[in-house]
Amino acid sequence: xxxxxxxxxxxxxxxxxxxxxxxxxxxxxxxxxxxxxxxxxxxxxxxxxxxxxxxxxxxxxxxxxxxxxxxxxxxxxxxxxxxxxxxxxxxxxxxxxxxxxxxxxxxxxxxxxxxxxxxxxxxxxxxxxxxxxxxxxxxxxxxxxxxxxxxxxxxxxxxxxxxxxxxxxxxxxxxxxxxxxxxxxxxxxxxxxxxxxxxxxxxxxxxxxxxxxxxxxxxxxxxxxxxxxxxxxxxxxxxxxxxxxxxxxxxxxxxxxxxxxxxxxxxxxxxxxxxxxxxxxxxxxxxxxxxxxxxxxxxxxxxxxxxxxxxxxxxxxxxxxxxxxxxxxxxxxxxx
Amino acid sequence: xxxxxxxxxxxxxxxxxxxxxxxxxxxxxxxxxxxxxxxxxxxxxxxxxxxxxxxxxxxxxxxxxxxxxxxxxxxxxxxxxxxxxxxxxxxxxxxxxxxxxxxxxxxxxxxxxxxxxxxxxxxxxxxxxxxxxxxxxxxxxxxxxxxxxxxxxxxxxxxxxxxxxxxxxxxxxxxxxxxxxxxxxxxxxxxxxxxxxxxxxxxxxxxxxxxxxxxxxxxxxxxxxxxxxxxxxxxxxxxxxxxxxxxxxxxxxxxxxxxxxxx
Ligand SMILES: Nc1ncnc2c1ncn2[C@@H]1O[C@H](COP(=O)(O)OP(=O)(O)OP(=O)(O)O)[C@@H](O)[C@H]1O
Ligand SMILES: [Mg+2]
Numbered sequence: 001x002x003x004x005x006x007x008x009x010x011x012x013x014x015x016x017x018x019x020x021x022x023x024x025x026x027x028x029x030x031x032x033x034x035x036x037x038x039x040x041x042x043x044x045x046x047x048x049x050x051x052x053x054x055x056x057x058x059x060x061x062x063x064x065x066x067x068x069x070x071x072x073x074x075x076x077x078x079x080x081x082x083x084x085x086x087x088x089x090x091x092x093x094x095x096x097x098x099x100x101x102x103x104x105x106x107x108x109x110x111x112x113x114x115x116x117x118x119x120x121x122x123x124x125x126x127x128x129x130x131x132x133x134x135x136x137x138x139x140x141x142x143x144x145x146x147x148x149x150x151x152x153x154x155x156x157x158x159x160x161x162x163x164x165x166x167x168x169x170x171x172x173x174x175x176x177x178x179x180x181x182x183x184x185x186x187x188x189x190x191x192x193x194x195x196x197x198x199x200x201x202x203x204x205x206x207x208x209x210x211x212x213x214x215x216x217x218x219x220x221x222x223x224x225x226x227x228x229x230x231x232x233x234x235x236x237x238x239x240x241x242x243x244x245x246x247x248x249x250x251x252x253x254x255x256x257x258x259x260x261x262x263x264x265x266x267x268x269x270x271x272x273x274x275x276x277x278x279x280x281x282x283x284x285x286x287x288x289x290x291x292x293x294x295x296x297x298x299x300x301x302x303x304x305x306x307x308x309x310x311x312x313x314x315x316x317x318x319x320x321x322x323x324x325x326x327x328x329x330x331x332x333x334x335x336x
Numbered sequence: 337x338x339x340x341x342x343x344x345x346x347x348x349x350x351x352x353x354x355x356x357x358x359x360x361x362x363x364x365x366x367x368x369x370x371x372x373x374x375x376x377x378x379x380x381x382x383x384x385x386x387x388x389x390x391x392x393x394x395x396x397x398x399x400x401x402x403x404x405x406x407x408x409x410x411x412x413x414x415x416x417x418x419x420x421x422x423x424x425x426x427x428x429x430x431x432x433x434x435x436x437x438x439x440x441x442x443x444x445x446x447x448x449x450x451x452x453x454x455x456x457x458x459x460x461x462x463x464x465x466x467x468x469x470x471x472x473x474x475x476x477x478x479x480x481x482x483x484x485x486x487x488x489x490x491x492x493x494x495x496x497x498x499x500x501x502x503x504x505x506x507x508x509x510x511x512x513x514x515x516x517x518x519x520x521x522x523x524x525x526x527x528x529x530x531x532x533x534x535x536x537x538x539x540x541x542x543x544x545x546x547x548x549x550x551x552x553x554x555x556x557x558x559x560x561x562x563x564x565x566x567x568x569x570x571x572x573x574x575x576x577x578x579x580x581x582x583x584x585x586x587x588x589x590x591x592x593x594x595x596x597x598x599x
Binding site: 205208209211212215216218219220221222223224225226227 | 395414415416419420424425427431432433434435436440443444445447448450451492495496
């Protein structure tokens with residue numbers, strides 16, 4: 001709903017139910033009249049922020065899982081999301097093409113492939129250089145990000161693609177607020193995924209071992225956990241979360257080969273805002289940032305909203321400064 | 337009680353060396369441990385006791401020597417693999433999963449057992465040995481007292497039902513009363529036939545527990561005695577201070593000396 005790139009290209013002229021777009025449009029020359037809208041739109045703005053926030057939350061938790069287990073900041077998180085979106089499109093049929101695979105199957109396939117890709121890239125690219133230190137590994141993930149973008153650019157060109165919502169029909173009215181159907185899908189499935197993640201982390205053997213690697217890698221080795229393998233598992237899980245976010249996002253946005261990096265930045269902000277510590281914090285950071293972004297962009301004059309993409313970066317700086325001062329101490333206390 | 341001498345060898349270490357760069361922390365140590373036996377290793381700060389255990393179990397890759405468990409060579413294997421073969425280390429300073437519950441710590445101790453039915457059985461066994469565990473199941477391990485943490489660490493080590501249990505400084509930082517509780521538990525383990533290798537700063541405690549004692553000094557075994565033998569003064573001095581001529585017992589100084597000697 002916030003800034004929507006007007007795409008005049010005939011075969012990409014798809015507008016989603018909510019008309020919301022997360023694509024990066026740095027050269028926006030067209031502003032929706034939305035910014036003239038008054039306070040009456042607040043509920044819709046908030047809903048839109050929460051929905052975007054779910055995507056940021058999934059991406060932030062993806063960052064968190066990889067970072068906590070391996071210490072690597074996965075700069076490719078947004079590109080795994082893009083890959084999930086693109087593959088969902090490919091399998092389900094973009095822009096109202098005749099249906100190919102059933103949607104559920106398309107999403108499943110896309111997520112499975114990207115998950116495998118995440119694990120494979122860890123094995124082939126990160127694994128052999130595990131001991132090189134975090135800065136080196138961060139740069140490797142930037143490399144992975146570029147390769148994924150390039151890999152998407154070749155088949156898709158620089159075109160944008162959209163997908164029908166998971167269920168068609170007019171927006172539903174909840175207490176007088178019109179909410180597009182896909183929004184329910186996004187919020188609902190994010191909740192389910194987070195629930196499953198919580199269950200897996202606290203109730204299953206693999207989940208506990210994954211947490212053990214993050215809490216105390218030496219102790220993990222001492223009880224026989226092959227920590228190296230859990231690096232691969234963490235990257236695969238991170239890719240899974242991002243790909244799933246991409247799959248549920250694609251009906252409300254336009255997917256392009258280069259949609260990943262802005263989302264990586266936003267996920268990074270959400271992750272830091274949430275304290276960079278717990279999954280719950282990352283979710284709160286994601287939703288909080290989504291709402292903040294929607295409100296800021298929704299209620300600023302067009303001249304300011306033009307710089308929309310500066311918002312996450314500004315917030316990132318603020319979050320890092322605050323974190324230095326206060327949050328780390330708070331974290332140290334609660335940690336033990 | 338069984339006489340250890342007619343039992344088969346559980347653990348055999350031959351000429352083991354461990355080096356950190358130029359620092360040779362363990363220099364050609366040999367030892368052997370029969371089934372059901374309890375061996376104590378004493379020595380001053382920096383004598384190389386922890387490094388010896390690390391080298392035996394593969395937490396650190398030894399620079400030389402052989403290790404075998406039940407006559408099967410395990411030297412050069414990483415610790416993740418030696419655990420699977422039944423050699424478990426209860427590390428110095430416990431190394432618990434601090435933010436996880438006592439129960440999760442124990443369950444992780446049985447990680448190598450997979451989904452075997454043995455896990456609940458093992459839980460029961462260790463809770464019998466340390467009754468406090470049953471009352472503290474849901475408490476985060478990091479919030480336990482030092483003594484309780486040591487008990488969780490030993491219990492976690494037992495969860496995979498190891499062939500040999502190595503315990504590094506069980507009394508470290510504990511009040512005397514608490515030490516007694518830990519010692520009692522280790523005694524009980526011994527009575528049940530567990531093969532134990534215990535590293536201790538506290539020579540008297542080691543004597544109370546072990547069948548035999550090794551004294552380490554600057555990376556080598558300098559003395560070997562039956563634990564009930566009267567320890568002569570020289571041995572005690574060596575064990576506490578790292579050598580009769582060296583009156584400086586401060587760890588920092590010991591470390592520096594070690595480094596300057598070998599760099
Ligand atoms: N990771 C390491 N890197 C470099 N040197 C090390 C390392 N670990 C131990 N050392 C050195 O190896 C020597 C033996 O250390 P070790 O910890 O094995 O002694 P220790 O007998 O267990 O001492 P303590 O009684 O204090 O636990 C010391 O000089 C120590 O400084
Ligand atoms: Mg030590």
